[in-house]
Amino acid sequence: MNLTEKPWIWAWLGTVSIWLVIASISGLSAGTEVLTAAASFGTFFVLVAIGQMFVVTLGPGNVDLSIPACMTLASTVAMKVMNGSEAMLIPGFLIVVAIGLTIGAFNFALIILLRIPPIIATLSSSFLYLSTAIWYNRGLRVKPPEALAEFATGKIGVVPLLAIAVLILTVLMHFVLHRTYFGRSILAVGQNAKAAHLAGIPVERTRFLTYVMCAVLAAICGYFLAGFSGGAALNMGEEYLLMSIAVVVIGGTSVAGGFANLPGLWGAALFMFLLVTMLNTLGLSAGYRLILTGAIIVAVIAISGKKR
C-alpha cells in the first residue's frame, strides 16, 4: 500500500516537521529535551486516546465525554485512600480500576437503558462523577506515594518509563484491534451495526466492553497523572476532553466509525504537544498561541479530509 494512503502518516509528518522547526531554532540538545517532555506528556494523551479511539470507532455519535471526570474521581479517591503510603500502591491501583469499571458500566447502562446518544449520556453522568469527587475530598490535594511519583516521572536515559509502558500497551492494543474477535467486532459494529448483528456479532456486549475499557484507561491515566503532577486536582482532566478527541481524529481514525489505527495516536499526541511548545518557543502571547493551535488542528483535519 502507498505510504500516503496510511491514515496516520499526516500526524507523523506534522510531528517531524514541527520538531525540525523547534530543533533549528533552539538547537539539537534542546530539541532532544523537548522530545523527552513530549513523550512524558504525550503518554497521558495516548493513554486516554486509546480508549476514546475504540469508542469513536463504534460508529457515529459514539464519544465518551466523561473521561476528565473519570480521571478526576479515580485519582482523587485513590490518592486519599493511599494517603501517601507505599504499602497501599496496589490496593490504590485496584480501586482505580474498580472505579473505571463502575463508571464504564454506568455510562453504558445510561446509553442502553435510556436509549440516548452516548454524547449526552456521558455528558450528564460526568456531572455526577465530578460532584462525587468534590464531595469526597473537598478539593484537598493529597500527595501521591513516593514510589508512584518516582515511577510516573522516572526515565531510562532520555525515555520516560511510563512512555515505554504505554508504548507496549499500544502495541498490544494494535493486536487487539486487528487480530482479535473483540477488535474485529468493534470495527464491524462501527461500519454497520445492523449487519454486524446479523453476522452474529454480540453488538451490545461489544459496545459495553468498549465503554468499560475506555473508562478503565481514563481512570488509570488519572492515577499516573496524579503521581506525575504531585496529587489529584479537580481540574486535572480538563484539557483531556478536547485532547482525547483531537488526538484520535488527527491520528487518522474516522469519526464516522469502523476505521481506526494506533500509530496515529502517538503521532498526534506528540504533534499536539510539540505544537504548543513551538508556539512558546516563538514567543507568542497566549491569544496567538490559542489561535494558532486551533487553526492548525482545523487545517490538519481539512487537509486529511476527503474532497466531496
Add this chain to the structure above:
Amino acid sequence: MINDLPVVDVHGVGKSFGAVNALQDAHLVVQPGECVGLVGHNGAGKSTLMNILSGVLSPDTGTISFAGEAITARYGVSEAKQFGLRCVFQELSLCPNLTVAENARITHPQIRGFGWRNDASELIKNWLDEVFPDNGIKGDDVVGDLTIARRQMVEISRAFSSLDEQVRLVILDEPTSSLDKISADQLLTFVKKFTAQGGSVILISHMLREVLSTSDRIVVMRDGTMVADDATENFDRDRLVREMGSVLAEDAEEASAETARANTARVIQIPAKDGIDLNVFQGEIVGFAGIAGQGQTEKLIQIFDASNGKVNAVNIDNAAAFVAGDRQAAGVFPGWSIEKNISIASVRMMVQRYLIDPLQEINISNEWKERLGIRTDDLSNNILSLSGGNQQKVLFARALGSPAQIVLMDDPMRGVDIGTKQDVYAILKQEAENGRTFVWYTTEMDELKHCDYVYVFRDGEAVAELPSHKVTEASILNASFDPATAA
C-alpha cells in the same frame, strides 16, 4: 408544443470509470407517448445510462438530445428537470423527517409563498389518488412513520406530479420492488394511461412479466451496450432471458411428488400465536411467502435472535446464519475487503490463542469465492468494487462459509440479475442435500418453486402451509388474502 421529435435521443454514448467501460456506444430513442422497457443484468450499464440521463453523471463520448435539442456541457440535475425529466431511483429518496406535503415542496420549488403548505398537500394527494387509488396516505403524514410500500407510493406519485410544467419522461428504476401486487398493478395501469396521454416512461425492472405487459418497446442491455431493441410483441420471456445472456431458467424441473415433510430432525419450531405452527426440518428449503411486509423479515430476525438465545418464543437448537436482502442497510461492511466481509461470520471459530488465524480466513474466503463464482481477481479489494449481484454473492458466502447449519435468507435476490440467481440456486440445492437447512423469504414467485415447503404470511403470522406441488401463484395469493379458504 407538438412535435414528433423523440423525447430523448441517446446516440453513441460512452462512459468509463477508470479501466472499466460501464457504457459504450449506447443508443436509446424514446418517442412521445411511449413506454420503453429496459432490461439487463446488474452491471449491464442501465444505472450508468440513467444517471447520465438524469444529469448526475456526464458522458465521455456521444451525444444526447432532448426534443431535438442537444444537451450542453453544463447539463446537470436541474437542466434535466427543466426538460421535464423525472427519476425514481432504486433507493428511496424522500426526507423521512418531513411530511408528505413537505417532500412534494422539495421537488417543486415554485410552490412557495403564503399557503404553500396547502398547495403542496393538494398536489401530492391528487397524484397519489391518481396513481394509487385508495392509498390512505395523508399530506401531513411524516414520511418516516409510513411503511416502505407507502413511501415508495409517495415517491412515485411525486415523480409524476406537476404544476404548470410538463412532465415528458419519467424513469422508473425497479419501481415495484417494495410494492405489493395490487399497488404494483395500479402503477402499471397508470403508466399505460400516462403514455396514452402523450407522456413517456422508461421502465427498468427485473420483473420481466411487468416489462412484457406494460412497455411498448423493450431494449436489452448487456456489457454496457444495447443488444436488442424491438417492439414488445416480438419478445417473450425466453427471448428476453436469452438476449440478456443468461442461461434459461430450468422451469421444467420435476416437481417432487412427495408431499410429506422431510424425514429428518425438526430444527425450528415456532408455536402458533394467531396463525399456524411453523416447523422446519433438517435439510429442507422452506419458503416464506405472502405480500411484502407481512412480517416475514421480522420472523426471520426473530428466529436468528433465538438461535443466539435472545428469544424464547422460537425453539431452535442450532446456530443460524443470516443473508440480508437489503445490502446497504443490513449486509455490507463498506470499509472492508471482500475477504473480511466473507469471513466475519466465521472468525470466531478461527481464534487461536486470542488471535484470529489469517490463514484460515483466507482459505474460507477463497473456497467460497470459487464455489459461488464471485467475480474479482483479488479478495483484498474493497467490497464496494463489486457489482450489486456479486456483493450479494459475498453475503451468501458469509452465511454458507459459517459453521451455522441453518441459513435464513431475507429476500436476498432483490434486484439481482438472473445469472447470479442461477449460480446461487444451484449451490443452495447442493447444500440442502448435504443437510443444511434453509428458510427463505422471497417476493418472487419463481423462487418459491425451489422450496420444499412454503408458509404464507399475513399480518405478521404464518397463516397457511403449502407443500411444493401445491405452490402456484393462485394458491399463494389466495392464502395471502383469505386464510380461511387456504387452510
Add this chain to the structure above:
Amino acid sequence: MSRYLTANTMRTLLPALSLAAILAAIFYLQPRTMSYFGLNLLLNLAVPIALATIAQMFILCVNDLDLSLGAFVSLTACITATWLYDTPVLGVLALAGCVLAYAALGALIHLRNLPSIVVTLGMSFVWVGIAVLILPTPGGKAPEWIRALMTLKPALIPFPIIAVVVIAIVVHFGLMKSAAGVVLRGAGGNPLSVERAGWSLLKVKVTMYAISGFFGVLSGMALVGLTTSADANIAERYTLLSIAGAILGGSEFVGGRVSPIGAVIGAVTLLLTGSFLSFLRLNPDWQIGAQGAILILVLAMRMLINRSDKRS
C-alpha cells in the same frame, strides 16, 4: 384519536411539562418568585441562553454539532463590550465578520466533508484566542441601547418571557413553517434527495451555519446587555448548555428532527434548574451533579414515552 398520536403529543409536551414541573417546584419553595420582579430575576439570563440554544439547534438540524459555541458567544460578547461600545462601525463590521466566519466554516465542513465535532473543537481555541487578544482582562462596557433593551420593564409580563416567546415563534415560523425551511430541514433528513431535487447542499450548509452564527452573535450581545461587561470565558458553559437544552427540547442528533419551541423551553428549563437547586439549599458539592441527574431524569421520561408508543 389513535394512541400513536397521543404518544407523539406526549413527546412534544414533555419539555413543556418539565418546565412546568420545575417552575411549580420553585414557586412552592420560594413563593416570592411568583411575581413580576421574581420572575424577572429568575429568568434574567434566559434570553442569551435561549439564543445560544437556537444557534446550536440550527447546527443539529444539518446533522452537525458545534462544540465551539460557548467560545464563540464569549468572543461576540467581548466584541460587543469593546469595539461595539467604543467604535460602533468597527463593532458592527466585526460582528458581521463573525457571522461570515461561521458561514465559511459551514462551507469548509461541507466541501471537505469534515466532522463538525473536530472542526468546531479546533475553532473553539481560535475564538477564545481572539477574545483574549481583544479583551485580555475582564472588562468592557455594554452599549447603552443594548443595556436599555435588556433591562426593559414592560407592563404585566417580564421582558425575558416576552423575548423568549418571540424568539421561539420567529424561529418556528422561519424554520418549521416556511417553504424555505422545508429545504433546510430536508437537507438534514436526506441530503442526497435534496441535492437531486436541484438544491445546493453547499448553500444549505452555509445558510444554516450563518444563521447559527447570527444567533450566536445575538446571544453574546444579549449577554453583555445583562452583565454590562465581558471576559474571554464568559460563556464557556454555553456549549454544553446549548446542546443539553436543544436535546431536552426534543431535537435529535441526526435526521434533521428539531424543534425551535422545544429548544427555547429546554434552555429555560436548564436555567431554572440552577435556581431550583439553590432554593433547595442543596450541598453545593452536589450542584453540578444534580444538574446531570435532572438531565438524565428527563431523558428517562422521554424514553418511557417512546416505549409506551412502541407497545401500543
